[in-house]
Amino acid sequence: MNRLLFFLTLIVFSFSACEEIPPLVTGSTPGNTGPTPPSDQLRQVVIEEFTGVACVQCPSGSAIIRDLVAIHGQQLIAISIHSSENFSVTTPHNQYDFRTVEGDALNNYLGGPLGFPSAVVNRKLFDGRSSLQLGKNEWPGFVAEEKAIRPKLN
Amino acid sequence: MKIQKLLNSIFVTSCLLLVTWSATFSQEGARISGNLELNANFFVRDSSINAFNTPQYDRQLYGADAWLNMNYNYKGFDVGVRFDMFQNSYLLNPSDSYTAQGVGNWYVQKSINKLGITGGYFYDIIGSGIIFRAYESRPLAIDQALYGIRLTYDFSDNWRLKGFTGRQKKQFDLYESNFRGASIDGFVSIDSSKVTLAPGFGVVSRTLDDNTMNNLVATLNTYRGPTYDPNGVLIDKGDIFTPKYSTYAFSVYNTLTAGPFSWYVEGAYKTKDVLNDPLEPRETISGDTIIGRFVQKTGTVLYTSISYAKNGLGITLEGKQTKNFDFRTRPQAEGIQGLVHFLPPTTRVNTYRMLARYAYNIQFIGETAVQADIRYRFNKSLTVNVNFSNIGDRNSKELYREGYLEFYYKYQRKWTLTAGAQYQEYNQDVLQGKPGVPFVTSFTPYFDFLYKMTKKNSIRFEGQYMSLEEVKGVLGDYGNWAFGLVEYSIAPNWTFTLSDMYNIKPGKLSPEDTSTGKKEKKHYPRFDIYYSYKTNRFSLSYVKQVEGIVCSGGICRLEPAFSGVKVSVNSTF
Numbered sequence: 263m264n265r266l267l268f269f270l271t272l273i274v275f276s277f278s279a280c281e282e283i284p285p286l287v288t289g290s291t292p293g294n295t296g297p298t299p300p301s302d303q304l305r306q307v308v309i310e311e312f313t314g315v316a317c318v319q320c321p322s323g324s325a326i327i328r329d330l331v332a333i334h335g336q337q338l339i340a341i342s343i344h345s346s347e348n349f350s351v352t353t354p355h356n357q358y359d360f361r362t363v364e365g366d367a368l369n370n371y372l373g374g375p376l377g378f379p380s381a382v383v384n385r386k387l388f389d390g391r392s393s394l395q396l397g398k399n400e401w402p403g404f405v406a407e408e409k410a411i412r413p414k415l416n
Numbered sequence: 417m418k419i420q421k422l423l424n425s426i427f428v429t430s431c432l433l434l435v436t437w438s439a440t441f442s443q444e445g446a447r448i449s450g451n452l453e454l455n456a457n458f459f460v461r462d463s464s465i466n467a468f469n470t471p472q473y474d475r476q477l478y479g480a481d482a483w484l485n486m487n488y489n490y491k492g493f494d495v496g497v498r499f500d501m502f503q504n505s506y507l508l509n510p511s512d513s514y515t516a517q518g519v520g521n522w523y524v525q526k527s528i529n530k531l532g533i534t535g536g537y538f539y540d541i542i543g544s545g546i547i548f549r550a551y552e553s554r555p556l557a558i559d560q561a562l563y564g565i566r567l568t569y570d571f572s573d574n575w576r577l578k579g580f581t582g583r584q585k586k587q588f589d590l591y592e593s594n595f596r597g598a599s600i601d602g603f604v605s606i607d608s609s610k611v612t613l614a615p616g617f618g619v620v621s622r623t624l625d626d627n628t629m630n631n632l633v634a635t636l637n638t639y640r641g642p643t644y645d646p647n648g649v650l651i652d653k654g655d656i657f658t659p660k661y662s663t664y665a666f667s668v669y670n671t672l673t674a675g676p677f678s679w680y681v682e683g684a685y686k687t688k689d690v691l692n693d694p695l696e697p698r699e700t701i702s703g704d705t706i707i708g709r710f711v712q713k714t715g716t717v718l719y720t721s722i723s724y725a726k727n728g729l730g731i732t733l734e735g736k737q738t739k740n741f742d743f744r745t746r747p748q749a750e751g752i753q754g755l756v757h758f759l760p761p762t763t764r765v766n767t768y769r770m771l772a773r774y775a776y777n778i779q780f781i782g783e784t785a786v787q788a789d790i791r792y793r794f795n796k797s798l799t800v801n802v803n804f805s806n807i808g809d810r811n812s813k814e815l816y817r818e819g820y821l822e823f824y825y826k827y828q829r830k831w832t833l834t835a836g837a838q839y840q841e842y843n844q845d846v847l848q849g850k851p852g853v854p855f856v857t858s859f860t861p862y863f864d865f866l867y868k869m870t871k872k873n874s875i876r877f878e879g880q881y882m883s884l885e886e887v888k889g890v891l892g893d894y895g896n897w898a899f900g901l902v903e904y905s906i907a908p909n910w911t912f913t914l915s916d917m918y919n920i921k922p923g924k925l926s927p928e929d930t931s932t933g934k935k936e937k938k939h940y941p942r943f944d945i946y947y948s949y950k951t952n953r954f955s956l957s958y959v960k961q962v963e964g965i966v967c968s969g970g971i972c973r974l975e976p977a978f979s980g981v982k983v984s985v986n987s988t989f
Contacts, residue, residue, distance in 0.1 A: 282661050285633045289641020289656035290701045318851035322706035329638050329700045374470060374511035376751065377849065389627065392587055393509055397750045399692055399710065402638045403631030 290333060304337065307408045309401060311342045311381040312369055314349025315356050323379030323398050330405055337409055345369040346378050384408050450486035451988045453554065457506075458981040464927055465938060465960060467979035471513040472504055479504035479513070483520065483554065494525040500588075507557035508587070510975050518588045521561060532568035537561040537585060540578075542599045542618035545758035546684040546717050547665040547743070550584075553968040556752060561585045562595060574603040584745045584756060591745040591754060592625035614671040622756065623662045628746040632659055632690060635710065635748075640699055655698045657712045663689040665715075665743060665757075676726035686715035690747040691740060693781060710747060715740035719760060728793035734762045735786050739810060742780035752971055755780075761970030762787045763805045764820055766838070769917065770860050770880040770899050773964055774842040776818075777972035782810025799824040801836075809846070814855075817841040834864040844893065848965065848974055854892050857885035876903040878915070884923065894962065895923025895935075911946040917962065938962075951988040957981065 311327055313320045327340045344350050344360035345368070352359050369375075372382050375395040382394045383404040396404060457480065461473040472479055480503045487496040500520025508514040523536035539561055542548040550562045564582015571577065581596040599618035606612070624632075639655040669682035690712050698709040716739045723732040736759070744754040759778050762785040766772040787805040794800070803820040822836035842856040862880040869875065878901035884891055901915035919926055922935035929936045944957040961978040 284658045284660075285629055287633055287636045287656050287658050289637060289639050289654050291641050291643065319708075321704075322708060325700045325702065325704035325706045326638075328702045328704070332702055333638055370469070370471065370474065373513075374509070376509055376511065389592070392514065393512060395512075397748075399635065399708070399750070400631070400748050402635040403633075403748065406634030406637070407627075407631060 290329075305409055305411055305413045306337060306339060307334070307384055307405050308339045308341070309381050309383050309405060310368065310372070310385075311340065311379055312345050312375050312395075313342050313379045314344055314346035315358070315360065316351065317346060317349035317378045319377075319398075320349070320379045323381070326398050326401060327381075330402060334405065334409060338405060343368060349378055446488070446490040448486065448488050449989065450484070452482070452484045452985065454480065454482040454985040456480040456983040457978075458983075460980040462960070462977075462979035464930075464936070465940070465977045465979060466927060466963060467960075467977040470506065470511055470976070472506060473979075476504040476513060479506065481505050481507060481554075485521075492527045495523070496525075497522045502557075502587075505557075507555070510973070514587075516588055520559070520588065521585075530570040532566075532570075534566040534568075535564075537563050538566050538580075540566065540580065541758075542597065542620065543616055543667050543669040543682050543684075544680070544719065544760050546682055546719060546741070546760075547618055547667040547686070547757055548597055548620040549756075549758035551758065553971065555966055556968050556971060556973055558752060558755075558968070558971065559585055559587075560756065563590055564595075576601050584754070586745075586754075592627055593745045594623045594625070595745075595756065596621050609674070611672070611674045614673075616669050618667045618669075619664065620756075621662055621664045622743075622745065624659075624746065628748070629659065629661060632710070632747065638701075639709065640701060655709060659690045659712060660688050663687055663743075676724050677722070678724075679720070679722045681720045682717070683719075684715075684717040684741070686741060686743060688712050688714055689740075689743065691715075691742040691744075691781070692747060692750070693740075695781075713740045715742070717741045717759065721760075730789075730791040732789040733787070734760075734789075736760065736762050736783070737785075738780065738783050740781060752973055755971075758969065758971075762807065763816065763818060763970070764789070764803045765969075766820075768862055768864070768878065768880060769901075769915075770882040770897055771838050771862065772967070773882065773897075774840055774844075774856055774858060775965060775967040775972055776805075776807065776816045776842075776970065777847045777965070777967070778970040779807075779809060779815065779846070783815065784808045784810075784812065797826050813843075814841065815843045815846060829868065831865065831867045833866075835862065837861040847972075854887040854890075856893055859883055859885075872907045874905050874907070876905070877901065878903075881920075883921075891921060891923040892925075893923050894919060894926050896921035909948055911944075911948075913942070913944040913946075915943075916941045919962075953984075953986040955982070955984045957983075 309327065311323060313323055324342065327342065331338055331340050343365040345365040350359055350361045372385065373393050373395055379398055380395045381401050383396060383401065385394060387394055388404055459472045459477050461468050467473060480501065482501040484499040485496065487494065497519060498521035501517040502514050505514045521537040523534060523538055525534045539550045539552060550560045552559045552561065562580065562582040563585055564580060566578065566580035569577045577600050579598040583590045583594060597618065597620035599616060601616040602614065604613040636656050641654045641656055642650055643652045643654065645651055663686060665684060665686040667682060667684040672679045690710055692708065693711045694708045696709050696711055697705055697707050699705050719736045721732065721734045738759060743757045745756055746754055759780065761778060763776040766775065785805065785807040789803045791799065791801045801822040805818045807816040809815050819839040820836065822834060824834050826832045838860045840858045844850055844853045844856050860880055860882040864876065864878050866874060866876045880899040882897040884893065884896055898918045898920045901913065903911060903913045905911045917940040919938045922937055926935045927938060928934060940960045940962050942957065942959050944955060947954045958981055959978055963977045964975060965972045966975045
């Protein structure tokens with residue numbers, strides 16, 4: 263029984279870590295961001311987004327891209343490509359098909375997305391990822407990560 | 417990463433040497449066992465059923481997945497190694513191609529008196545898996561093995577303490593977050609009665625790595641921050657929060673058995689954790705409102721299952737309530753990726769093709785579920801099974817409902833007939849992530865007739881008809897289906913199966929005939945030959961398969977159409 267108590271105490275102590283020092287989260291407010299002058303630029307980041315007119319989640323993706331452009335200014339080059347088989351078809355509400363041969367080829371070349379919208383940042387396979395394609399919650403993090411790397415040439 | 421590969425190579429070489437050495441000296445009591453699973457796919461492009469536009473159909477034409485497992489056991493000392501191979505595989509991402517191979521698993525294990533030591537990749541579970549389950553499900557490329565150390569200590573025959581620490585496997589790599597956990601499991605028998613208890617308590621903690629946290633903070637920094645009035649008084653705190661590095665999940669569980677009754681109950685609590693809430697709105701700094709954002713919340717799960725079995729009557733009642741219990745190695749992981757736990761499914765696991773077409777997909781963010789299953793054996797010939805399940809989301813909005821009735825009749829040893837019907841209501845919008853699509857309401861009668869011609873030869877017929885309810889005059893999804901199957905078996909070696917799934921009344925998503933623009937009544941045939949010899953099993957199949965969902969234990973994924981030939985080999989030695 264004493265051994266049991268000893269082990270239980272050990273477990274309790276091993277889980278009761280000290281108070282964490284939290285990361286600093288500032289958020290953004292309209293007006294405190296803007297384009298970065300070219301002279302101050304560190305690195306350009308390219309984000310290629312795959313989207314479709316009939317995809318319900320895609321306007322959210324566009325809104326996130328707009329925000330990222332507002333935050334990172336000229337350091338971010340955003341490209342949106344209509345290339346989804348299912349979401350690019352013409353419907354009574356939409357008579358345009360925005361797909362291009364190049365867009366479809368890019369989609370195929372960069373590995374098909376698991377879902378739409380999806381994007382590739384700097385065409386880089388990030389640590390711990392098995393695909394170049396990233397869900398929209400991952401874009402801001404990887405764009406910031408890539409932007410923070412110092413350029414080899416300036 | 418290089419060091420890990422080097423260690424893997426050293427380990428495999430050691431294992432091979434050990435096996436060679438043990439074979440040479442043939443130690444008494446030593447045992448080598450293993451198994452092979454190999455699936456090869458030959459892709460034949462068929463744009464008429466949407467089996468195209470992936471690298472496999474466009475240019476690769478071939479793919480294979482294989483797992484070769486070998487274990488060695490000698491005097492309480494166990495070692496094991498598994499070679500994994502993915503060639504042009506669609507298992508990881510059905511619309512992409514994945515190629516990699518190497519040591520997918522290795523472990524060493526030894527019991528020293530009451531202490532058990534495991535090092536390497538290991539699978540384990542706490543309770544029913546609500547706070548932690550390291551497991552493998554090959555059809556979905558799920559391998560949640562933990563790479564680390566596990567210790568167990570047996571205080572007595574009935575009480576065991578377990579502790580582990582490690583990182584979760586990600587194909588041939590590892591996630592960066594750290595895990596540690598412990599549990600105590602016991603067994604208590606009350607002498608004077610037939611009552612037994614199997615209580616347990618478990619705790620698991622995950623600490624996010626710096627890369628994940630930096631990525632998360634960068635994302636949160638794009639969210640709307642707090643706003644203040646000119647006097648510095650907070651008006652709105654915005655959408656941001658300060659994420660926690662460490663999350664702790666606790667679970668208490670018990671199985672009580674009293675004669676024909678068995679009652680399992682588990683309660684789990686998770687401290688504040690960052691999760692992706694797909695329905696939470698946020699306003700971007702450009703003024704747009706988008707749905708879906710990271711939130712930080714505590715989570716709970718309550719799960720219970722009561723069963724009674726006596727005199728041919730079996731009753732099982734199940735209930736589960738989940739609130740914000742999405743527990744992952746990193747909050748950015750989506751779908752079935754990076755999960756570290758498992759929530760028990762509370763729906764029937766259907767195996768017939770049409771009955772399994774709209775299988776329920778567990779919702780980690782929140783659900784309230786109940787299920788009742790009653791089975792009664794009237795006599796040696798007749799058994800009846802009734803099942804009902806109902807699942808709502810966290811706001812009590814309906815997600816899934818199923819009613820199921822089955823009769824099983826056996827006439828001497830000559831023939832058996834299984835027949836019944838299934839009714840389903842399926843929220844396709846949420847469960848398959850297809851926003852805006854209406855509810856699928858289906859009714860499917862079916863039968864399965866097995867006739868034994870001789871001791872060795874038997875023939876089996878299956879028939880199913882799935883009809884969907886029209887919504888505002890429109891037949892949703894793929895519409896109505898008829899399914900037929902004939903299977904001829906020559907025991908113990910051969911089985912031949914021919915089946916066809918026919919889109920008898922095409923729905924909104926059924927493929928169109930390119931020349932006429934009309935919905936096509938497509939056939940999806942399948943032909944299989946199985947050959948078994950002792951512990952080896954071979955199969956060759958020609959398959960045309962419609963888009964659908966593939967599930968394993970309530971974890972599901974949308975899978976695109978398949979067209980081509982499949983070859984598989986399974987062997988145990």
